[in-house]
Amino acid sequence: MTRFSSYVITCVVLLFSVITQATTVQDSKGTFTIDYQPKRIIVLEFSFADALAAVNVSPIGIADDKDPTRVLKDVRDIIGDWTSVGTRSQPSLEVIASLKPDLIIADIARHEAVYKDLQKIAPTLILPSRRETYEGSLKAAGIIGKVVGKDSAMQTRLQKHKTIMMELAKQLPHNAEVQFGVARDDALFLHTADSYAGGVIRALGLTNAETGRDDSAYRQTGLEQLVAINPEYLLIGHYVTPSIIDKWQNEPLWSVLKVARNKHLYKVNPNVWSKSRGIVAAERMGQDLIKILNAK
Amino acid sequence: MKFLSFPYSGQCLVLSLLLCLVGWISLFSWSVIPISPHDALSALYAMNDDNIAHRIVHDLRLPRAMIGAIVGACLAAAGVVMQGLTQNPLASPSVLGINAGAALGMAIVSTITPWFGLLGTSMAAMVGGGLAWALVMLLGNAWKTGGEHGRLVLAGVAISTLCAALTKAVIIIEEDQASGVLTWLAGSLTDARWQTLDQLWPIALLGLLGTLLISQSLNLLQLGDDNARNLGVSLLWVKLGGSFLVLLLVGSAISAVGAIGFVGLLVPHMARMLCGQDHRKFLPIAMLMGACLVVLSDTISRAIIFPMETPAGAILALIGAPFFIYLVRKRTL
Numbered sequence: 001m002t003r004f005s006s007y008v009i010t011c012v013v014l015l016f017s018v019i020t021q022a023t024t025v026q027d028s029k030g031t032f033t034i035d036y037q038p039k040r041i042i043v044l045e046f047s048f049a050d051a052l053a054a055v056n057v058s059p060i061g062i063a064d065d066k067d068p069t070r071v072l073k074d075v076r077d078i079i080g081d082w083t084s085v086g087t088r089s090q091p092s093l094e095v096i097a098s099l100k101p102d103l104i105i106a107d108i109a110r111h112e113a114v115y116k117d118l119q120k121i122a123p124t125l126i127l128p129s130r131r132e133t134y135e136g137s138l139k140a141a142g143i144i145g146k147v148v149g150k151d152s153a154m155q156t157r158l159q160k161h162k163t164i165m166m167e168l169a170k171q172l173p174h175n176a177e178v179q180f181g182v183a184r185d186d187a188l189f190l191h192t193a194d195s196y197a198g199g200v201i202r203a204l205g206l207t208n209a210e211t212g213r214d215d216s217a218y219r220q221t222g223l224e225q226l227v228a229i230n231p232e233y234l235l236i237g238h239y240v241t242p243s244i245i246d247k248w249q250n251e252p253l254w255s256v257l258k259v260a261r262n263k264h265l266y267k268v269n270p271n272v273w274s275k276s277r278g279i280v281a282a283e284r285m286g287q288d289l290i291k292i293l294n295a296k
Numbered sequence: 297m298k299f300l301s302f303p304y305s306g307q308c309l310v311l312s313l314l315l316c317l318v319g320w321i322s323l324f325s326w327s328v329i330p331i332s333p334h335d336a337l338s339a340l341y342a343m344n345d346d347n348i349a350h351r352i353v354h355d356l357r358l359p360r361a362m363i364g365a366i367v368g369a370c371l372a373a374a375g376v377v378m379q380g381l382t383q384n385p386l387a388s389p390s391v392l393g394i395n396a397g398a399a400l401g402m403a404i405v406s407t408i409t410p411w412f413g414l415l416g417t418s419m420a421a422m423v424g425g426g427l428a429w430a431l432v433m434l435l436g437n438a439w440k441t442g443g444e445h446g447r448l449v450l451a452g453v454a455i456s457t458l459c460a461a462l463t464k465a466v467i468i469i470e471e472d473q474a475s476g477v478l479t480w481l482a483g484s485l486t487d488a489r490w491q492t493l494d495q496l497w498p499i500a501l502l503g504l505l506g507t508l509l510i511s512q513s514l515n516l517l518q519l520g521d522d523n524a525r526n527l528g529v530s531l532l533w534v535k536l537g538g539s540f541l542v543l544l545l546v547g548s549a550i551s552a553v554g555a556i557g558f559v560g561l562l563v564p565h566m567a568r569m570l571c572g573q574d575h576r577k578f579l580p581i582a583m584l585m586g587a588c589l590v591v592l593s594d595t596i597s598r599a600i601i602f603p604m605e606t607p608a609g610a611i612l613a614l615i616g617a618p619f620f621i622y623l624v625r626k627r628t629l
Binding site: 089090185186187212219220221222223224225227228244251252253256 | 327328329345348351352355356406468479480486487489603604605
C-alpha cells in the first residue's frame with residue numbers, strides 16, 4: 001500500500017510540475033492552456049496587435065484589411081514588418097496556415113464561426129475586441145500578456161498606461177461632454193457610453209453624451225436624433241469623404257446643434273478612435289482630446 | 297366592409313383624406329424633440345426659423361412624408377403595370393428581380409469601381425434593375441404568348457438569388473464601403489430630404505402619368521394576347537413602353553430610398569379587391585393605397601425601437617408577408 005501511495009504522490013507531483021509550466025487563462029470559449037512561449041503569433045484584430053506591441057512582441061501576421069496604415073504608426077514602429085492575412089472579417093485561412101503560427105489570437109465577435117478551423121491550424125486564443133468596452137480591452141491585453149509569457153511586463157505597461165491616462169486627464173477640462181462617431185457615406189454611427197471610445201472618454205475625466213437606450217456600442221443615428229442628443233463636442237472619424245456629416249452640414253437644421261454654434265465639430269482619425277481599441281490607441285486619443293479641447 | 301360598397305369617387309376621396317391624415321400624423325409622432333400636432337401644421341404655413349420643432353417638421357419630416365407617398369405610389373403603379381403586362385398575379389419589382397438587380401448595380405458602383413461612380417448610384421440602380429428584368433423576361437418566356445406563369449416567377453427568383461449572391465460577394469470583398477449598400481438594401485426614408493424630392497418627383501410624375509395612359513391597353517391585355525392584338529393593341533409597343541415605365545418608376549423610387557419590397561406585390565391586389573378589374577379605376581386607387589402604406593410604415597418604423605429607427609422596408613415586410621399569405625389563402629390570386 002505504501003508503495004502504491006508513493007506512486008500516486010509521484011504522479012501527482014509530476015502532473016503538478018507540468019501544470020505549473022503551462023499557462024492557463026480564461027478566454028471567451030472557456031479555458032485556454034499553452035505550455036510554451038509562442039514565437040510565431042498571428043492576430044486577427046488591431047487591438048491584439050496593440051497589446052503585443054505594448055510588451056514588445058512582434059506578430060508575424062495581422063489581419064490588417066490589406067492596408068498596413070490601419071495599424072497605428074506607434075504600433076508599427078515597435079512590431080516591424082508582418083504578413084497580411086487578409087481582412088478582419090474574412091481572414092484567409094490558407095495564408096494563416098502557410099505562416100505556420102504557434103498561436104492565433106482571434107476576436108469572438110468576428111471569428112467565432114471559424115474558431116474550429118483556426119484551432120486546427122494552431123492553438124487559438126479567442127478574446128473580445130469588436131464592440132468591447134475600454135475596460136474589457138485592457139483585460140484582454142492582460143490575458144494576452146500572460147499567454148505570450150510577458151505577464152509582468154504587461155502589468156507594468158498597464159500600470160504605466162493608467163498613470164499616463166491620469167496625467168492626460170489632468171490636462172483636460174473636467175466633465176466636458178464629448179461624443180465620438182464614425183461617418184460613412186450614408187450613415188452616422190455614434191459610439192455610445194458602452195463602446196471602447198466611450199470608455200476612454202470617461203477614463204479621461206470627460207462625460208459621454210446621453211444617447212438614450214444603453215444596449216449597443218455603435219448606434220446608427222439620424223440627424224433628427226443627433227439634434228436631440230445635441231452633444232457639446234462632436235468628434236467624427238470619416239470613413240469616406242465626403243461623408244454624411246459633410247452633407248448634413250449644408251442643411252439648415254445642422255445650425256441648431258451646439259457643435260455647429262460653438263464650432264465644436266472636429267475630425268479625428270478613425271483608425272485611432274474606432275478600429276484600434278488598444279492601449280496605445282487610448283493614449284493617442286487622450287493627446288487628440290488635449291489638442292481639441294484646449295485649443296481656444 | 298362598408299367601404300367596399302362606396303362609389304368610386306367616394307373611395308378616392310376617403311383614401312386621399314386617409315393619406316393626408318397619415319401624412320399629418322407622421323409629421324409630429326415619435327419625435328425626440330417634442331412636436332405638437334399643431335406645430336406640424338403651423339410649420340407648413342407659418343414657419344418660425346428659430347423653433348426647432350418647426351425646423352424638424354419642415355426640413356426633415358415634410359420631405360420624408362412626401363417622398364414616402366411618392367415612392368409608395370410609384371411602386372404600387374409599377375406593380376399594377378407588371379402584373380398587367382405579364383398577366384401574372386405574382387409579378388412585382390421584388391419578385392421579378394428588379395430590386396436585387398438594382399442592389400447589385402449600386403453595390404458594384406459604390407465599391408469595386410468608384411471611378412464608375414460618375415454615373416451615380418441611382419443610374420447604376422436603374423441599369424442593374426433593367427438588366428435583371430430583361431434577363432428574367434427572357435428566361436421566363438414572358439414575351440411569348442401562353443407562357444407559363446410559374447416559369448416567370450421561377451426565373452425571377454433565380455435571378456434575384458444570383459444578384460443577391462453577387463451583391464454579398466461584393467460586400468465581402470469591400471467591407472468598408474459595404475455598409476452603405478446594406479442600409480440601402482433595407483430600404484429606409486431616414487435620409488430623405490428636399491434634394492431627394494427634387495430629383496424624384498419629375499421622373500415619378502412622368503412615370504405615373506404614363507401608367508394612366510396605358511391603363512386602357514392593360515385592360516385589353518387581360519383578354520389574352522391574341523384578343524388584344526385583334527382589338528388593335530400593338531403588343532410590342534405596349535410591352536416595351538410598359539417595361540420602360542416600370543423601370544422609370546422603380547428606378548426613381550428605389551434610388552431615392554432603397555429597396556422597399558412588398559408594396560408592388562400587395563397593393564395591386566388590395567386595389568383590385570376594392571374596385572374590380574378596370575385598370576383605369578384601380579390604378580389611381582392603388583397609387584393612393586401605396587402612398588398611405590409607405591407613409592404609415594415609415595411612421596411605425598420610428599416607433600418600434602424609439603428613439604432609434606428601424607428601416608421602413610423591414611416594417612413593410614412585416615406587414616406584407618402575413619397579408620400576402622392571407623391573400624393566397626383567400627385565393628384572390
